[in-house]
Amino acid sequence: MTKYSVVIHEDPEGGFWAEVPALPGCYSQCESVAELTDDVREAIAGVLEVMQEQGTENCPRMNTDKNGQEKALSPAARFAG
Secondary structure (H helix, E strand, O other): OOEEEEEEEEOOOOOEEEEOOOOOOOEEEEOOHHHHHHHHHHHHHHHHHHHHHHOOOOOOOOOEOOOOOEOOOOOOEEEEO
16 A cells, blocks of 8 residues: 655645645645545545556656655655555
8 A cells, every 4th residue: 555645734714735745636625634634535546546547657756755765744644545
């Protein structure tokens, strides 16, 4: 199971939003972090499905260095994709 770093931001107008730097276009927004956790997993699955359909599922991850080691993102939480 691949794990992706998820950066969670607090929206100044209320709620939270998350982005997955390794998956361009993968975002989610919710009122609570608990809701966001489930929604971002769905967003990851959706982006991966589209990438597979388009034949781009093996694109390089933007949050890894040249040795494949994950770069630190702060603040970040890890979610399974």
